[in-house]
Amino acid sequence: MELNAATPLHVIDGPILLRLGAAAILGLLLGLDRQLRGHSAGLRTHGILCFTCALMTISAIALHKQMGSETNVDPLRVFEASAAFTGIIAAGLIVFNRGKVKNLTTAAHVWLAAMIGIACGAGQWPLVVSAAIVAVVMLTLLRVVEDRWLDPADRD
DSSP states (O other), rough: OOOOOOOGGOOHHHHHHHHHHHHHHHHHHHHHHHHTTTTTTTTHHHHHHHHHHHHHHHHHHHHHHHHGGGGGOTTTTTHHHHHHHHHHHHHOOOOEETTTEEEEHHHHHHHHHHHHHHHHHHHOHHHHHHHHHHHHHHHHHHHHHHHSOOOGGGGO
């Protein structure tokens, strides 16, 4: 079996660490909201998922560049794998009990963490910053709106 050439260890550099570190930190911050509210997917789940999606994206991009146009390597397949994996986790979180759906917001949180991880891995910093800002606004501002004007029975 013929393998691609190994990437030398000295190639570990700032951009790779920045992408992985940003994904880990943002994933942990997204998980903090769920952790503080006592939901099943918290800090570790969000942090690991966001980090892993960034890792998969970096690896797919690097492999695509390393293999060149000679092969059938498609880095966009990382989205397919991430979607399938995230869907499995999210589906396991959603519970239907006594006519009500629970943990749907937590499942959406997991999806958000995965997508931010992919954007971090691709180094799409404007997208990462925009997504993080919108996520924080939704998580904080909408929580205030829910607490003031919505019936607690109607919330996830």
